[in-house]
Amino acid sequence: MEAFTTHTGIGVPLRRSNVDTDQIIPAVYLKRVTKTGFDDGLFNAWRTNDPDFVLNRPAYKNGSVLVAGPDFGTGSSREHAVWALRDYGFKAVLSSRFADIFRGNAGKQGLVAGILSEDDLEQLWKILEQEPGTEVTVDLENRQAHAGEATFRFEVDDYTRWRLMEGLDDIGLTLRYEQDITDFEAKRPAWMPKTLPARNAETA
Amino acid sequence: MAGTLAEKVWADHVVRRGENGEPDLLYIDLQLLHEVTSPQAFDGLRQEGRAPRRLDQQLATEDHNTPTIDIDKPIADITSRTQIDTLRRNAEEFGVRIHSLGDLDQGIVHVVGPQLGLTMPGITVVCGDSHTSTHGAFGALAFGIGTSEVEHVLATQTLPLTPFKTMAITVDGTLKPGVTAKDIILAVIAKIGTGGGAGYVLEYRGEAIRKLSMEGRMTICNMSIEAGARAGMIAPDETTFEYVQGRPHAPRGADWDEAVEYWRTLRSEDDATFDAEVHIDADDLEPFVTWGTNPGQGLPLSASVPAPEDFTDDNARTAAENALEYMDLVPGTPLKEIKVDTVFMGSCTNGRIEDLRAFASVLEGREKNPDVRVLVVPGSARVRVQAEQEGLDQIFLDFGAEWRQAGCSMCLGMNPDQLAPGERAASTSNRNFEGRQGKGGRTHLVSPVVAAATAVRGTLSSPSDLGVPTAPSDLQPVA
Incomplete structure (x- = not known):
């Protein structure tokens, strides 16, 4: 994973709440077995059917900082939603509230999911709408977003911020504690569920 | 502790x-x-x-x-x-x-x-x-x-x-x-x-x-x-x-x-x-149905389609506007007057044997509305076998429903079971997001018994609308 410190790019105001992961990438794009190449699925229905959709407007088309309404990323757990945003070129999403699974997935793929207050979200939207193409600088170290003259503070938890800034792989971090896992397993009761050897209604 | x-x-x-x-x-x-x-x-x-x-x-x-x-x-x-x-x-x-x-x-x-x-x-x-x-x-x-x-x-x-x-x-x-x-x-x-x-x-x-x-x-x-x-x-x-x-x-x-x-x-x-x-009183609950494009946009079935002005919160109002447009609904329309094209019975929410029994208990002896397509999909191959042992499949087939093999089916648009653009469904699944059941498809989330009553009447309906009161024991087997 690439380390993230600061990023500057065009801010995209997505004035919608409850943008669920089916809107971010419809299920039909989930059939691939690769981890890249999902950009064409991003917001597919809106990009296809709505000429006024923000990413269809030339000033925002090359945006890389998405500024979205509350409850962004609700619904399905599909990590493809993060892959699609990443593949399109987004480096950060700012919103006043994220769905938990989405936020976790973002952190694992180097996509910053920063939480703004509702007032700041409204202000940032206005800046980006008044001057389409305005760049937003996302400063992860100081947890600040700058747009025009304004500066907004966003929240990212300490652990996620550290991992993003270091570009660390989660599995590698966990494997430092392999002995703890082995010790834990030794104490588990024998009757805990085991899928192997396989049993079913006929063999039970 | x-x-x-x-x-x-x-x-x-x-x-x-x-x-x-x-x-x-x-x-x-x-x-x-x-x-x-x-x-x-x-x-x-x-x-x-x-x-x-x-x-x-x-x-x-x-x-x-x-x-x-x-x-x-x-x-x-x-x-x-x-x-x-x-x-x-x-x-x-x-x-x-x-x-x-x-x-x-x-x-x-x-x-x-x-x-x-x-x-x-x-x-x-x-x-x-x-x-x-x-x-x-x-x-x-x-x-x-x-x-x-x-x-x-x-x-x-x-x-x-x-x-x-x-x-x-x-x-x-x-x-x-x-x-x-x-x-x-x-x-x-x-x-x-x-x-x-x-x-x-x-x-x-x-x-x-x-x-x-x-x-x-x-x-x-x-x-x-x-x-x-x-x-x-x-x-x-x-x-x-x-x-x-x-x-x-x-x-x-x-x-x-x-x-x-x-x-x-x-x-x-x-x-x-x-x-x-959070506290909820079960005595006050009625059959529920969603009218919008997220599962929180739901109302008792006896209510009418809300108007965006009913919502004081800006985000909720905008969400309602978008939802009504997508769902092609007019504020004030009684929910029970909404006609559906398809009834989907299944999914990880309601695809278990008891769900199929409840669905069958309402259908049995009744006739399907001729304009409605009914898809019954067991949650697993074993549920299918059990339903067939209990004779539920015959009730579904006699009613005019399609009796399918197990899977996620029409809950999400990933397999051949999908809504056509503009098609409206009463669905026992879990998500009414835009395009969830197929591009342009419109979803109303309901319980199995509401899905069944809807299949009979052709509009969103509760079992009590069928005239014959259904005993609670039929609808909620196993206490």
């Missing part, structure tokens, strides 16, 4: 407490896999030269992409076939147990786990699917994860996690006839909103919950994610033990006794404090 159910299960799975803002490392007892969210995880293992740590704690099944007719023929859609083939190849290469299309234990992951007795009280269950919350009905801590986390669990059998907050949802009283578990959860989501549960594990408690069967409890926990919650849980009790006992992977003999003794401790202490509490 004071503590909530969720905190107890969490505490019993901490491999290592996080220090200095680091998350806890939590042990995962069971991981369920399916074809959509696993290929990149297996690929990650391969790239890093890692092997799954515990093959005996993994189970794979095919569900999202699988067709529900002609399952003996090759899957027509090439990308679907690739995904299924990839899962089969990965399962073989890594040695993961898999139940493929045509196998008696194939079906929706969240139906198969409980059916095999792998889902037990007090365990941790994960799956790359948000409806993993279903398994919380057993008092398990069960939640959906992303593909990177699937890989993490394969490699380490753990996940680094920050503790969740806890919310008690107490449902007191008694449900009226024709009102079911589905109506409880739709009412909960309408009350707390699609983001109301964010960061929380919900614990459903109270008299009305205790009286529910395991199937009803699974319906409720299944949709916890639609309120934004990480998980939903219900403390295990005699109903739970009775359901688990004797299943293929359930503990036996002395193990059973030891397990039950432990499981009885899995309840929130009387002096436990929750971070939030």
